[in-house]
Amino acid sequence: xxxxxxxxxxxxxxxxxxxxxxxxxxxxxxxxxxxxxxxxxxxxxxxxxxxxxxxxxxxxxxxxxxxxxxxxxxxxxxxxxxxxxxxxxxxxxxxxxxxxxxxxxxxxxxxxxxxxxxxxxxxxxxxxxxxxxxxxxxxxxxxxxxxxxxxxxxxxxxxxxxxx
Amino acid sequence: xxxxxxxxxxxxxxxxxxxxxxxxxxxxxxxxxxxxxxxxxxxxxxxxxxxxxxxxxxxxxxxxxxxxxxxxxxxxxxxxxxxxxxxxxxxxxxxxxxxxxxxxxxxxxxxxxxxxxxxxxxxxxxxxxxxxxxxx
Ligand SMILES: Nc1nc2c(ncn2[C@@H]2O[C@H](COP(=O)(O)OP(=O)(O)OP(=O)(O)O)[C@@H](O)[C@H]2O)c(=O)[nH]1
Ligand SMILES: [Mg+2]
Numbered sequence: 001x002x003x004x005x006x007x008x009x010x011x012x013x014x015x016x017x018x019x020x021x022x023x024x025x026x027x028x029x030x031x032x033x034x035x036x037x038x039x040x041x042x043x044x045x046x047x048x049x050x051x052x053x054x055x056x057x058x059x060x061x062x063x064x065x066x067x068x069x070x071x072x073x074x075x076x077x078x079x080x081x082x083x084x085x086x087x088x089x090x091x092x093x094x095x096x097x098x099x100x101x102x103x104x105x106x107x108x109x110x111x112x113x114x115x116x117x118x119x120x121x122x123x124x125x126x127x128x129x130x131x132x133x134x135x136x137x138x139x140x141x142x143x144x145x146x147x148x149x150x151x152x153x154x155x156x157x158x159x160x161x162x163x164x
Numbered sequence: 165x166x167x168x169x170x171x172x173x174x175x176x177x178x179x180x181x182x183x184x185x186x187x188x189x190x191x192x193x194x195x196x197x198x199x200x201x202x203x204x205x206x207x208x209x210x211x212x213x214x215x216x217x218x219x220x221x222x223x224x225x226x227x228x229x230x231x232x233x234x235x236x237x238x239x240x241x242x243x244x245x246x247x248x249x250x251x252x253x254x255x256x257x258x259x260x261x262x263x264x265x266x267x268x269x270x271x272x273x274x275x276x277x278x279x280x281x282x283x284x285x286x287x288x289x290x291x292x293x294x295x296x297x298x299x300x
Pocket of ligand 2: 018061
């Protein structure tokens, strides 16, 4: 049996949500920035712990302040990737803010914090201060570092949560 | 299918068609097979006929089914041919009624504004961080 799981990517505009999905699903990367409007939904099949999983990936626009509510998009998710850009401190605050992490629609479900653009490490600010306590991972959509680990790590957390 | 429902749907589709929203109406049964389809689906980059399975032909909609509440409304969702659609799904009998309208024009307007603002924002953040570095 195939398990269908919805996951959502949340984070400020420009942090690399779409790039991470594109790298994971299509193994490609572009330096051009084209902002996402609304939501883009991609599907990826994988096998984890002998379990067939159909991962439904919801890549949300960084700014969702028009049209149907944010709530409508994130409802029913089994896991969340909170994405921040390591070269941009405010994006870390954004991703780990109380109102995002503890939003009623995603409360208590597995979450991973991705500090993306780790290929730009020399540029990383020394003042990144994440006190959210959420498990984090350094990723690069550009070099493909930890990209599969991010998605599959979240899946593992989802499966583990289910067995309990 | 209930006649009132069909009449209402046709009326709705006509209105949307007049607004050039290229409306599409699909009714899928409990097995996610299409039982009714009205509208111009070529607009959205897919071909469909009665009996087709949503799972095989429309993965981006299959991803939304079954819906969790009675109704799901998404305003801007990218379709396979890079158009934008507004999608409204309602549970009906054991299946789903799906209304799709084309919101590409509006989405592109939003995209242009959003893109400008976000690029500016990225640049501002960079400047802020560089200033921080200078001071410490
Ligand atoms: N160097 C580097 N650049 C990246 C990385 N990931 C994304 N980018 C670049 O950052 C910019 C924004 O990437 P997107 O993936 O579009 O960002 P997003 O989070 O989807 O943005 P919105 O859709 O506006 O919310 C693009 O120019 C990408 O090429 C990365 O890991 N390393
Ligand atoms: Mg995006």
